[in-house]
Amino acid sequence: MSRRSRRKHTAEAEINITAFMNLMVVLVPFLLITAVFSQISILELNLPATTPAAQQQEEDKKPIVLEVLIYKNRLEVVDRQTGPLKIIPKVGDQHDFDTLVKTLKAVKNRFPDITEITLLLEANTPYEELVTTMDKVRVTKQVVGTQVQNAELFPDIAIGDAPPDQQKTSSNTSATGGDA
Secondary structure (H helix, E strand, O other), X not given: XXXXXXXXXXXXXXXXXXXXXXXXXXXXXXXXXXXXXXXXXXXXXXXXXXXHHHHXXXXXXXXXXXXXXXXXXXXXXEEOOOEEEEEEEOEOOEOOHHHHHHHHHHHHHHOOOOOEEEEEEOOOOOHHHHHHHHHHHHEEEEEEOOEEEEEEOOOEEEEEEOOOOHHHHHHHHHHOOOOO
């Protein structure tokens, strides 16, 4: 008889989800309120053209093809068609970005329609220097009346590898006494 009584007393179990629903009602708004919404800024970069003939024709049309070469000991502002415009040595252990901005402002005043610039980096250039240079060549502060506003310099940025440092190789050659 004991077997029959056990079978009769077992009833179907019910799932009680009230406590779980109460937890979700409190937890979901809490997570939404405390979530950190991150903002990612994206800067579009242009890659150099793959066909040299098309690139050369495009450069011939422009009055200036501006490049900034970033080396360990200096910055060089160069027109690809005519040559160096300004060589800016390092001040202490930092690149002189103030002089770079002044030089680029002068170029922008002479050629206001030009918006393209190419940054050419020496191997192992620190990322922070690249980002700082990109910020400096893109936008500058300008005083208009009593307000300071952002003025556009060269927002269309392309990135590439700098040619080997000729000053470094010529100084190494002269230090060793020339070719043996």
